[in-house]
Amino acid sequence: MQNPNGSSDAAAVPVLGRSASVPAPARIGDPLSEVDTPALIVELDAFERNLARMAAKVAAMRASGGNPALRLRPHAKTHKSPDIAARQVAAGAVGVCVQKVAEAEALVDGGITDVLVSNEVVGRSKLARLAALARRATLSVCVDHPDNARALSAAMVAAGATIDVLVEIDVGAGRCGVPAGEPAAALAQQVAALPGLRFGGLQAYHGSAQHLRTVAERQQAIAGAVAKAASTRALIEALGIPVPKVTGAGTGTFELEGASGLYSELQAGSYIFLDADYARNQAASGSTFAEFEHSLFILATVMSRPVPERAVCDVGHKASSSDSGYPTVPDIEGASYVGASDEHGVLRLERPEVELAIGDKVRLIPGHCDPTVNLHDWFVGVRNGRVEALWPVSGRGPGF
Template sequence: MLQHPPAEPGMREDEVETPALILNLDAFEANLATMARRLKGRNVALRPHAKTHKSPVIAHLQKAHGAVGQCVQKVGEAEALAWGGVSNILVTNEVVGARKLARLAALAHVATIGVCADHADQIDALDGAAAEAGARLTVYVEIDVGSGRCGVTSPQEAADLVKRIADSRSLTFGGLQAYHGGAQHLRRFEERKAAIVSAVGIVRATLDALEQGGLPCPAVTGAGTGTFDLESTSGVYTEIQAGSYCFMDADYGRNFDENGAPVSLFRQSLFVLGTVMSVTRAGSAVIDVGHKGVGVDSGLPLVWEKPDIAYAGASDEHGNLKFTPSHNGALKLGEKIRLVPGHCDPTVDRYDWYVGVRNGRVESLWPITARGAMT
């Protein structure tokens, strides 16, 4: 069941039912503009990752700021976007299983659909599904550039897979998928730079192998919010897949920039709004947001603009707030608190609605159409 919206347009933020996912629209729009400015002149395309936002509405706003298409991780996310009018979608992931492949191929009738592969069997299955549907799929070969997760581990394996795609009936080679997930949250700029220098080296070696095989490579796609400045100026990446930049989160806030200061290019636009629901003891209070309402995989949320209050522990439906001695007066029952999620992506995936807020008022409600789209 889709949950009913926790707010209505025009309502004050403090009237919103909680927990609710709040989007500061000014900050969100500023982030879209900042990314467009930052990439200008770098000769790279922006293909934001919808695993973060899961919303055709946001995809269209990103397109208005220059995005060439969207990334997703799951076929269900691709469906939600394609059915919402997004015309160019790359599944940055391997897709395994006959039913999923049939769904993916069906989508290729209404949108340009790319997908990744790191194994010959996947390519054969994709070719079969596309042929069966009478559709064409664009296939990217995923190479492991340092994360140790998916992706082939040698240039020759990549070249073999590209050759197999070229020899297929219904597939087009799209390029290399070269995302270094493990680099995004390395804290020091120098660590992130070293990781991406290494990734770029692997990409170059792979491009060399393709060239030697007479296999043109149309694109190199990858990068996230933590490192996109590096890939986008590397000379080998042609497309940037950052997702979190539109929202940001507490964990990205723990990264440092090249001057050793906390990263500050993008603004925090995403919040979970909670309500103080129990105040039975001094120095603490209970908020109605637990780990069902905010992702804790990358640490606990922060309390926004109240540095003297800590979110000290999460159970399923409750959060324990603790006050430092400097706090003047206890939190009041019913008081609203904005939390900065530790990790934006899994937090968004718990909600059905964005509550867009401007100047303290609810301006818009956007459904999170791909919420829970895991298959």
């Protein structure tokens, strides 16, 4: 494999993780115009402002009615990067969340010491890997079924490890999770009795609420989640079992969970980048998370300008996930991304006189940040138009 950096030895790049064997699309010091495309760009000034804003918001919630132990545990499924996770921890996060064992491995290998797998882990191979990891880091995981709790316990006992276990309750998303109330309390009791497991509290995440368009819809959804988590916690405590934490929330709702006084950890992840779908939330509702800024872009190159009203760029399905809509085009007035094929994106230009020639670079805002990041091997960190950092997407992949 030819390395576009000019070196034929990709292994010389001194970084960890799965993506590190793939050449990066830029070199430190390159101007943005020299970055090869498609590339995932992090505008570092905006990124750092998002880091600082979230830290300030969590501190303010802690000081004014929120849980006095409230901490941020940002979701690293968004970025899968130990480099970014380390910056979140340095800004005050207690640790991070991930969804997959492979992501947990990438983050622990990259130096992160406190990781919650905010998901069920199923299968002998994955449970053995989780147990091995629990011997090297502060690890926690979710369960929603006694069979899974027993298999997890057996894997921990076999490895001589112990893990904190959160009972996941379905607070309205209709995905995983045991029903709130008695079934959740019964499962907590089973977990507390199993060797190798420590009952760590409740996972109460309302995924579908994150993308509801209006503040009122999100308030109603989270009020329901808080009520379910609170009553479940009371039932478990009535059994004499302490409930050390209640964890959940995302970028669309974290201020609601944070203000509840019930949640002790907030799992917002997308705040660090935002995306076009969250921007539509902001536009629809004057959302309170409007202070966060887009810091993540896909850099594209114009490959063809067949007619004045159309330009074709090199970012299609394989460089930008379209599950939450197409990317937006923030820098060119009247330009919109109107069609994707696997390796092409079609831009419609309302102002055909716009100067956009073959070879020109265009910044796109991805429709949905998490699955778009997963298509790339590198973040290219840019400040004042120059490449300052190259961070591998170390936990990239389907997550087996």
